[in-house]
Amino acid sequence: MKSVRGYLLTQEFQLFWDYVSPHWAGKYLDRWSIRVMRSKIEPMKKVAKTVRRHKPLILNWFKARKAYSSGKVEGLNTKIKFTTRKSYGFITYRRAEIALYHVLGKLLEPKMTRRFY
Template sequence: MLQYNLKSVRAYLLKEEFQAFRDYISPHWAGKYLDRWCTRVMRSKIEPMKKVAKTVRRHRPLILNWFRAKKAFSSGIVEGLNTKIKLTTRKPYGFRTYKCAEIALYHALGKLPEPEVTHRFY
């Protein structure tokens, strides 16, 4: 497959090359690698890959923050929490007051302290 200069093969190779980006420790060198990779992608004339490279360039400072934090934090936890909060607040029951919305969030997110004013069912 490598002997053919197909766009799909080149796109696959560029994708695989990007995997080395995660191995960097220094934000400086990771940024240099990212810039070189984006330049190669932009010269590849593969439109979907160029779209990815433009997105990566636009979010470059945020991506490099992961290296500055020494890869200790993942935004996956925060994104999951935000999704759960949005789903809870979109439920069709409607919350008339902020306090009711707060109580619903306590119930949905679990393992959080419940306020004293919740209903008691006997």
């Protein structure tokens, strides 16, 4: 039952992007985050806390009339292309995928059990 409630809450959040006014979008965001916090679904509560922390930055998107800069997207694409170029020597696609996760997600490298000198 929690999975259905979580799915419905994520679908409700999509309505947030239909607002035009930052004021009403902020009110919707507040009501949505209250519902999520009462849902007792821990991963969703974590998302709601993050959204609450970043609320002013999210509402800036409405103040800018839904315009955005594509600079960050271009930077990510450049990183992806560079990592893909480096990963041609990998044996499997899965290893190339892991390399992308490490580059884009800034994941920590696992500790090696052996040292290579």
